[in-house]
Amino acid sequence: MIESSLHQFLSVDAPAILAALFASLACALLGNFLVLRRVSLMGDAISHAVLPGIVIGFLVSGSRSIGPVFLGAAAAAILTAVLIDLIKRYGRIESGASMGVVFSIMFALGVLLIEQASARSVDLDADCLLHGQLETIFWFPPSTWTTLLQFSTLKELPQELLMAGGVFTISVALTYLIWKELKIFSFDPALTAALGFNTNFISLLLMIILAAAVVVSFKIVGSILVIGMIICPAAIARFWTDNLKVQVFLSLLFSAFAVVVGYFLATMGVRYIGIDYALSASGMMVTTLGVILMASVIAAPQYGIIGRAIRNFSLGISTEREDMLARLYKSLENEGRAILPMPAKTFRDKLIKFFARRDLKLSGLLINKGLSETGMAEAQRVVRAHRLWEGFLVTEAGLPPDHVHEPAEKLEHYTSAGMASALSGAQQDTTKDPHGRDIPELKSPKSS
Amino acid sequence: MSPEVIPTLFEVLTLQGGYNSALVIIGTTLLGLAAGIIGTYVTLRKRALMSDALAHSGLPGLCVAFILGTYVFGSGRSVPLLLLGAAISGAIGVATVQFLVSHTRLREDAAIGVVLSVFFGFGIVLLSFIQHMGTGEEGGLHHFIYGQTAAMQASDIYLLTALTLITLFSAFILFKEFRLISFDPGYAAAQGWPVQKLDLIMMFLVVIVTVVGFRSVGLILVIALLIIPGVAARFWSDKMTLVLVGGGLIGASSGYIGSVISSTNPHMPAGAIIVLTAGAFFLFSFLFAPKRGFLINLVYRLQDNYRFRKQLLAENMASGSGND
Numbered sequence: 207m208i209e210s211s212l213h214q215f216l217s218v219d220a221p222a223i224l225a226a227l228f229a230s231l232a233c234a235l236l237g238n239f240l241v242l243r244r245v246s247l248m249g250d251a252i253s254h255a256v257l258p259g260i261v262i263g264f265l266v267s268g269s270r271s272i273g274p275v276f277l278g279a280a281a282a283a284i285l286t287a288v289l290i291d292l293i294k295r296y297g298r299i300e301s302g303a304s305m306g307v308v309f310s311i312m313f314a315l316g317v318l319l320i321e322q323a324s325a326r327s328v329d330l331d332a333d334c335l336l337h338g339q340l341e342t343i344f345w346f347p348p349s350t351w352t353t354l355l356q357f358s359t360l361k362e363l364p365q366e367l368l369m370a371g372g373v374f375t376i377s378v379a380l381t382y383l384i385w386k387e388l389k390i391f392s393f394d395p396a397l398t399a400a401l402g403f404n405t406n407f408i409s410l411l412l413m414i415i416l417a418a419a420v421v422v423s424f425k426i427v428g429s430i431l432v433i434g435m436i437i438c439p440a441a442i443a444r445f446w447t448d449n450l451k452v453q454v455f456l457s458l459l460f461s462a463f464a465v466v467v468g469y470f471l472a473t474m475g476v477r478y479i480g481i482d483y484a485l486s487a488s489g490m491m492v493t494t495l496g497v498i499l500m501a502s503v504i505a506a507p508q509y510g511i512i513g514r515a516i517r518n519f520s521l522g523i524s525t526e527r528e529d530m531l532a533r534l535y536k537s538l539e540n541e542g543r544a545i546l547p548m549p550a551k552t553f554r555d556k557l558i559k560f561f562a563r564r565d566l567k568l569s570g571l572l573i574n575k576g577l578s579e580t581g582m583a584e585a586q587r588v589v590r591a592h593r594l595w596e597g598f599l600v601t602e603a604g605l606p607p608d609h610v611h612e613p614a615e616k617l618e619h620y621t622s623a624g625m626a627s628a629l630s631g632a633q634q635d636t637t638k639d640p641h642g643r644d645i646p647e648l649k650s651p652k653s654s
Numbered sequence: 655m656s657p658e659v660i661p662t663l664f665e666v667l668t669l670q671g672g673y674n675s676a677l678v679i680i681g682t683t684l685l686g687l688a689a690g691i692i693g694t695y696v697t698l699r700k701r702a703l704m705s706d707a708l709a710h711s712g713l714p715g716l717c718v719a720f721i722l723g724t725y726v727f728g729s730g731r732s733v734p735l736l737l738l739g740a741a742i743s744g745a746i747g748v749a750t751v752q753f754l755v756s757h758t759r760l761r762e763d764a765a766i767g768v769v770l771s772v773f774f775g776f777g778i779v780l781l782s783f784i785q786h787m788g789t790g791e792e793g794g795l796h797h798f799i800y801g802q803t804a805a806m807q808a809s810d811i812y813l814l815t816a817l818t819l820i821t822l823f824s825a826f827i828l829f830k831e832f833r834l835i836s837f838d839p840g841y842a843a844a845q846g847w848p849v850q851k852l853d854l855i856m857m858f859l860v861v862i863v864t865v866v867g868f869r870s871v872g873l874i875l876v877i878a879l880l881i882i883p884g885v886a887a888r889f890w891s892d893k894m895t896l897v898l899v900g901g902g903l904i905g906a907s908s909g910y911i912g913s914v915i916s917s918t919n920p921h922m923p924a925g926a927i928i929v930l931t932a933g934a935f936f937l938f939s940f941l942f943a944p945k946r947g948f949l950i951n952l953v954y955r956l957q958d959n960y961r962f963r964k965q966l967l968a969e970n971m972a973s974g975s976g977n978d
Binding site for chain 2: 293306313324325430431433483484490493
């Protein structure tokens with residue numbers, strides 16, 4: 207016997223979660239290629255534009271059987287893709303406006319058809335199509351374990367679940383089969399065409415499968431939330447990797463995580479804040495994706511804003527450290543004493559200067575009365591790089607002498623020892639810079 | 655107005671179908687005018703889909719305003735409060751898109767899609783919460799999602815019309831500046847115009863038109879009223895003034911025809927009819943406009959083809975070689 211709480215899980219929660227899982231995994235998989243091709247909003251356009259197709263399919267067949275509905279939706283999706291392209295090309299309109307025109311007209315047509323159908327008391331609900339009705343996916347599982355896996359019971363699985371599973375399988379198979387082509391196509395469509403692949407065919411195939419994924423997702427998450435299921439997982443994964451294969455796996459992982467977490471948050475999690483009914487599970491899934499995205503935007507090591515701020519800041523410190531040494535060297539050269547003026551305009555500037563100075567002191571380059579021996583050598587290295595660059599820019603690159611300080615000020619920080627010797631080798635006079643100042647000799651700290 | 659006394663089409667067309675219905679028609683026509691004009695700037699500035707993100711991200715604000723209104727004031731149906739909520743969360747949505755584009759590696763298309771769906775998703779969660787609040791007023795929110803002109807109250811129409819007029823007035827005063835930044839923001843900046851501030855004002859006007867449009871066209875379709883008139887008018891002229899006037903006229907006619915038809919037939923939703931009317935204007939312009947239209951270009955191409963073939967044939971005959 208299956209106990210009653212488990213029985214309830216099998217009949218209510220499991221089919222809903224599984225259906226949502228398959229639908230959203232299919233969407234997330236395809237979304238990777240849309241995001242990379244920078245046509246994410248094609249998902250938006252198609253998910254709006256299949257509405258009239260679905261309604262017409264429904265009205266023609268008079269039933270919710272998936273065949274005609276799917277055909278209608280696929281036809282509408284292809285029509286949309288063709289129309290958007292046609293209007294963009296012949297109307298000379300930017301693609302965003304062209305998409306907006308086509309999908310909003312198609313959607314309006316769908317809304318009108320739904321209203322007309324409900325006037326003739328056909329059971330079609332606009333709300334259902336917009337928000338999805340995950341809550342209406344039921345299964346009547348058997349009461350004992352022994353009959354659970356028999357064909358006769360599995361046959362009774364909800365249609366939505368089977369369809370979502372089917373579309374998921376097809377999209378995985380397709381991605382696997384034309385992985386190589388999709389990969390080139392995502393990054394360089396022109397190269398793909400030059401190599402002899404039919405790019406129109408690849409994009410059409412992608413659009414048809416996308417339409418299929420959108421259609422099965424309609425009943426499950428609704429027409430607008432499906433956009434989130436398509437774009438968010440891939441967008442999140444982009445923050446964590448540059449490798450397409452890793453990106454695809456991560457997007458599937460995030461998508462599955464959001465489905466499961468979103469479902470339980472909406473149905474059970476809300477009880478902890480005193481709500482004793484279920485909130486919209488599909489809305490919660492997309493909200494969960496939004497939270498994951500926010501976390502990634504902030505905290506992803508390479509592309510998150512914190513990571514980038516830290517890298518910027520430490521680059522700022524190492525640049526300032528070298529600038530301080532160069533300034534000290536020049537003040538010694540000009541006035542015979544080491545002075546270090548520290549005008550800082552912003553708080554960030556102040557912080558950077560503080561840390562740069564602290565770093566110089568800790569590493570023994572800066573001592574009370576000025577530069578230490580090692581500090582002197584390091585300062586000479588920086589100033590030498592700067593003046594070599596100035597010389598090079600005047601003699602070899604032909605810049606006027608009063609235009610070379612600014613670029614040299616930047617380049618000095620990226621000049622390795624090898625590059626410095628190459629620079630000096632490229633010039634005849636390596637004793638004076640274009641402004642007549644001595645270029646310090648390169649000497650190892652030991653010998654001085 | 656009781657449902658059985660539905661006025662005839664002619665009465666409604668000539669604004670004689672009752673005080674309320676006349677107000678609705680005037681309000682919606684003005685909205686179409688404003689949206690057509692502001693939308694023309696927006697499409698020229700290549701921000702068409704930005705307004706889609708803006709509209710969808712208005713939903714959570716709408717819901718929060720409804721919940722606040724219910725708990726604080728006892729009723730969530732205050733239209734000014736709802737519009738304020740929608741405007742605030744819509745503006746947050748737009749700001750988020752811009753932040754994502756300028757500070758992360760996401761491109762504009764992905765940023766718009768992400769913001770649009772996540773905000774809308776959160777709005778749906780709030781909506782499911784509202785449905786269980788048992789206020790019996792949540793039906794009012796649906797008017798903002800799908801658009802509904804019939805049940806508007808006179809006081810709401812006054813507010814919406816006032817907002818529309820303010821927008822129209824600002825767009826009129828700032829004509830020169832908006833024209834400049836629509837075509838060449840770089841030049842405008844070099845000339846010393848505060849491009850960022852002007853952009854912000856433009857976006858602010860878009861926010862107002864959008865949330866006002868929620869009530870009659872609905873938040874999913876309001877983008878159509880912003881984009882389609884300007885794009886349709888663009889086919890007819892290369893002069894900014896004419897395109898603006900054309901966009902305004904197409905928007906206004908769509909608003910007028912849509913609200914008239916929907917007030918005579920309860921199964922013709924105003925939003926959808928308004929958008930389809932604008933769509934008809936677009937289709938006509940796309941096909942038949944002189945110079946930029948699809949058909950005339952088809953004719954040109956056939957003519958070129960014909961001329962080219964004729965010339966080729968003449969050359970072949972002159973050189974006496976011929977094909978094969």
